[in-house]
Amino acid sequence: xxxxxxxxxxxxxxxxxxxxxxxxxxxxxxxxxxxxxxxxxxxxxxxxxxxxxxxxxxxxxxxxxxxxxxxxxxxxxxxxxxxxxxxxxxxxxxxxxxxxxxxxxxxxxxxxxxxxxxxxxxxxxxxxxxxxxxxxxxxxxxxxxxxxxxxxxxxxxxxxxxxxxxxxxxxxxxxxxxxxxxxxxxxxxxxxxxxxxxxxxxxxxxxxxxxxxxxxxxxxxxxxxxxxxxxxxxxxxxxxxxxxxxxxxxxxxxxxxxxxxxxxxxxxxxxxxxxxxxxxxxxxxxxxxxx
Numbered sequence: 656x657x658x659x660x661x662x663x664x665x666x667x668x669x670x671x672x673x674x675x676x677x678x679x680x681x682x683x684x685x686x687x688x689x690x691x692x693x694x695x696x697x698x699x700x701x702x703x704x705x706x707x708x709x710x711x712x713x714x715x716x717x718x719x720x721x722x723x724x725x726x727x728x729x730x731x732x733x734x735x736x737x738x739x740x741x742x743x744x745x746x747x748x749x750x751x752x753x754x755x756x757x758x759x760x761x762x763x764x765x766x767x768x769x770x771x772x773x774x775x776x777x778x779x780x781x782x783x784x785x786x787x788x789x790x791x792x793x794x795x796x797x798x799x800x801x802x803x804x805x806x807x808x809x810x811x812x813x814x815x816x817x818x819x820x821x822x823x824x825x826x827x828x829x830x831x832x833x834x835x836x837x838x839x840x841x842x843x844x845x846x847x848x849x850x851x852x853x854x855x856x857x858x859x860x861x862x863x864x865x866x867x868x869x870x871x872x873x874x875x876x877x878x879x880x881x882x883x884x885x886x887x888x889x890x891x892x893x894x895x896x897x898x899x900x901x902x903x904x905x906x907x908x909x910x911x912x913x914x915x916x917x918x919x920x921x922x923x924x925x926x927x928x929x930x931x932x933x934x935x936x937x938x939x940x941x942x943x944x945x946x
Contacts, residue, residue, distance in 0.1 A: 705914035711907065720911075727911035731919070738909075740916055742894060743901040746812060747880060747920070750897060753816050755876035758823030762871050763864065766830030767856060771842070784825055792822070793884060800888055810892045818889075819879050826874075833867040834860065869931050877924055 700718055705727055707720035715721065731740050769781060799818060800809075808814025837860060845855045861868075883899035890896055896904075898920045905913045 701914050702918060705911055705918050707911040707914075709911070711910060727915040731912055731915050738901060738905065738912070739894070740898070740901065743896050743898045744920070746895060747897040747899070750812055750815055750819070750886075751876050751880040754819035754823070754879040755872055757816075757820040758875035759868065759871045761820065761824045762827050762830055762875070763861075763868060765824040766827040766867075767834055767860065769827060770831045770834035771839075771852075771856075771860075781828075785828070788825060796884070796888060799885075803889055809889055810895060811889075812895060815879075815885060815889055818885060819875075819882075823875055830864075830867050830871060833864060837863055873927060873931060876927070880920070880924060 703719050703723075704715075706723040706725065707715070708722035708724035708726060709720070735741060769777060803809050803814050803818075806814070808817065841859060842855050845859055850858070881899060882897075883903060886897040886900045887903070890900060898916065902913050902916045902920075905916075
């Protein structure tokens with residue numbers, strides 16, 4: 656009799672636990688669905704707004720346009736007398752590509768030096784960069800602008816690129832954490848076989864750091880691609896504007912064109928993140944290890 660009661664109690668506990676699991680999972684999925692909708696709705700609204708036939712935000716019926724068409728996309732690339740979107744897109748592409756290549760190169764070199772090379776000012780420099788990283792970047796905008804005026808870099812894409820590239824190595828800590836995970840015994844073994852430090856870096860550590868190179872390249876590309884503060888401050892000539900500055904100059908009656916330009920500028924970033932997401936995740940997780 657006692658055994659039967661015990662079996663019934665265990666069966667009741669199992670059913671209760673399964674019910675608890677079902678309720679917990681259901682609530683979790685419900686919360687995730689609500690959060691996903693909150694993040695997805697602005698994107699859906701922007702996409703549908705880009706197909707507005709009138710082009711003005713004041714003609715919307717609530718959140719969405721009353722009529723749809725492709726006029727905003729056609730005007731985006733054909734009507735270049737006032738808003739030269741193709742030119743802005745090319746300027747943005749040039750700045751982002753050069754900043755990505757040069758910034759990634761300098762960041763990887765800085766991270767490798769801080770991780771592998773031992774010198775007196777190493778820890779002091781690391782502490783200094785950490786302290787400087789605590790301050791928001793816009794605090795130095797006036798100083799940057801004054802320097803650019805003295806070196807005649809205002810109204811120049813080269814000046815914009817120099818600022819992006821010069822600031823890229825300041826974010827080397829994640830990359831350093833990745834190099835710290837590579838065993839130093841590999842370097843010692845290579846040195847025993849006659850390899851110098853440059854050969855060790857190029858032929859051993861750099862191939863192992865492929866996920867971190869991809870991660871650095873993506874971050875170095877994404878920031879100049881979408882930044883508006885620096886280009887708006889330095890580029891006064893309309894022909895030198897980047898997409899972010901150009902779209903920001905559109906009036907409220909050109910909202911559909913603004914939405915179309917925003918979607919088009921987001922496509923390259925989305926493609927890159929989807930294609931390189933595997934390297935992105937592994938690079939971030941490996942670089943988060945404290946060295």
